[in-house]
Amino acid sequence: MSDTVTIASHFEDAEQQREAGLMGMWLFLATELMLFAGLFGAFGIYRGLHGEAFAEAARHLDLPLASINTAILLTSGLTMALAERSVQAGLIVVARRWIVATVALGAVFLVIKGYEWHHEFAEGLMPLLGLPFDYDGSHPAQAELFFDFYFAMTGLHALHMLVGLGALAVLWVLGRPQPGPRADRYIRQMRITGMYWAFVDVVWVFVFTSLYLLRS
Amino acid sequence: MNRPIRALLLIWLALLVVLGLGVGVALLELGTWSLVLNLALALLMAALLVAVFMDLLHAAPVIRVFALGALLWVFLLAVMLPVDYLTR
Numbered sequence: 001m002s003d004t005v006t007i008a009s010h011f012e013d014a015e016q017q018r019e020a021g022l023m024g025m026w027l028f029l030a031t032e033l034m035l036f037a038g039l040f041g042a043f044g045i046y047r048g049l050h051g052e053a054f055a056e057a058a059r060h061l062d063l064p065l066a067s068i069n070t071a072i073l074l075t076s077g078l079t080m081a082l083a084e085r086s087v088q089a090g091l092i093v094v095a096r097r098w099i100v101a102t103v104a105l106g107a108v109f110l111v112i113k114g115y116e117w118h119h120e121f122a123e124g125l126m127p128l129l130g131l132p133f134d135y136d137g138s139h140p141a142q143a144e145l146f147f148d149f150y151f152a153m154t155g156l157h158a159l160h161m162l163v164g165l166g167a168l169a170v171l172w173v174l175g176r177p178q179p180g181p182r183a184d185r186y187i188r189q190m191r192i193t194g195m196y197w198a199f200v201d202v203v204w205v206f207v208f209t210s211l212y213l214l215r216s
Numbered sequence: 217m218n219r220p221i222r223a224l225l226l227i228w229l230a231l232l233v234v235l236g237l238g239v240g241v242a243l244l245e246l247g248t249w250s251l252v253l254n255l256a257l258a259l260l261m262a263a264l265l266v267a268v269f270m271d272l273l274h275a276a277p278v279i280r281v282f283a284l285g286a287l288l289w290v291f292l293l294a295v296m297l298p299v300d301y302l303t304r
Binding site: 019022023026027029030033034037038041044045048063067070071074075077078080081082085191194195197198199201202205206208209212213214215216 | 219221224225227228231232235238239241242243245246247250251254255257258261262265266268269270271275276278279282283285286289290293294297298301
């Protein structure tokens, strides 16, 4: 395979070139992990300090809808893996179809998330930009803090989804049938995008668990 | 990512099963047990995603070192943050 691969002058061989791309992505994702870990750390501290109030506030979220949404996101992880697998087998047309499926599932996730946010806005549970916070539970001040975390965490995650969808759209465009040397590059681009997409899934698993599941 | 399709489908099914278990545990409202179980199930899902969909299982040693380094910093945060609050 290496005889069809274009190797940049600063790499010794195709393997080193491939691993450098992966390592760069892991390094970037490590910084992303720091960002989210700080947020989760702050949430964990306040969850510990106001456990009862946070659990009560969590019960105001739409668990069935968020569970379905989580399943949708996990399925998009599968379609992304299938896209990678197809492109490695040289099936670029098939891979592009899996990219479309991944983008569609990601978009459905964001639409459902947007619907949830709108519902919370309508219920007066969106303490952002000076909006009134209308909460019927017994710990309104702590619940407001919970919803601050809720919008910060789900919002930051949604922002990462948008970046991922943009990257996937670029991959779809780049994936038009191309000559051999660039196919190898396309495989590497697909791999690091797939890693990013899976990372966004991982972050969501913890967002979902922290906000929706810790309700008792 | 050149795993057989069957393996990818199995991992996906496993993720959905763990998700279902997590929701079930949350709905049972077992207090501290729900907290512990839900966090354990979240870690399991994350491990499956990182091992297979991020392909860490077959990654080169240097990449595993990078992943381990990232985890180490999170571990330090997760340990030192409660230590700060618990010793005030």
